[in-house]
Amino acid sequence: MTFAPRTWVVGETVTAAMLNAEIRDQLTSMFDAWTSFTPTWTGVTTNPVLGNGTLVGRQLKIGRTCKVQYTLTVGSATTFGADELRFSLPFTAANISGGQPGVLNWTYARSGTPNFAMGASPLSNAGTTTGFIWLANPGTIGDWNVWSSGSPWVGAAGDVLRGYGEYQTAT
Numbered sequence: 001m002t003f004a005p006r007t008w009v010v011g012e013t014v015t016a017a018m019l020n021a022e023i024r025d026q027l028t029s030m031f032d033a034w035t036s037f038t039p040t041w042t043g044v045t046t047n048p049v050l051g052n053g054t055l056v057g058r059q060l061k062i063g064r065t066c067k068v069q070y071t072l073t074v075g076s077a078t079t080f081g082a083d084e085l086r087f088s089l090p091f092t093a094a095n096i097s098g099g100q101p102g103v104l105n106w107t108y109a110r111s112g113t114p115n116f117a118m119g120a121s122p123l124s125n126a127g128t129t130t131g132f133i134w135l136a137n138p139g140t141i142g143d144w145n146v147w148s149s150g151s152p153w154v155g156a157a158g159d160v161l162r163g164y165g166e167y168q169t170a171t
Contacts (some may be wrong), residue, residue, distance in 0.1 A: 012079065034058040039070055040088040042129065043081030043149065045099075051077030053157075060089040061169065066091050068104070069161035074156060080149035086129045087163070094168040095125040102167025106133055108147075110159040114138045119147065123167050 006022050008014075038058040041048050053075030060067045070087055093101040106119040119135035137143035137152050145152040147161075 011122075013046045018027075030062050032060070032089045033065075034069075039090075041072070041085065042088075043085050046082035046085035046149075048081035048085060048149070049079045049081065050078075051075050053078040056098065057087075060093065062095065064169045064171070065166055066169050067166045068164065070161070072161040074159040074161075077155040078155070078157070082149050084132055084146045084148045086131060086133065088129055089123070089127065089167070091171070093123050093125065093127045094170045096168065099123065101127075101169075102165060104130055104133075104163050104165035104167070106135065106161060106163045108135055108159065108161050110153070110156065112153065112156065114126040119144070119154070121163070121165075126170060133163070136139055 005134045006018070035058065037057045037059055039055055041050065041055055049089065054071070054073045056071050058069045061170075068090060072087075093102075100122055102123045104121040107119060108117045108119065108130045109115065117138065119133055121130045124131050132142040135146040135147050135152050137145050139152075
């Protein structure tokens, strides 16, 4: 999908190819199916290892808006590395003066107590990763922790982290 529509010239002969590029192809891109991508999962100090877990991503980009979804299912051989954890974005985020390009929402379902948590991840300007994923602290109402190898709890096989949202891309 292009960002700038064609500038038409008086007297120009309009062809089917021009109309297809300017109208059909633009509309088609807005109704395309989501595209799968493989997010990279990283830690600030030591990267986690997916092991027998699964990590999938999907994205739909229309112009400079990207809708994105992540699903991490922790396996018995998954390790969480060290320090804060994050995922790659499918496209570099825009640089928004005085603001941010978007926020992703997260849910963490687990078999332990608590069995569910919600979180958010504000995206940084010109970022290539989700940035810190903040999850509610199960021990203190109103307190949030950056998701890390042991916070707000240690992940276990069968846990599922889902992320979703949209952001403005750089291009």
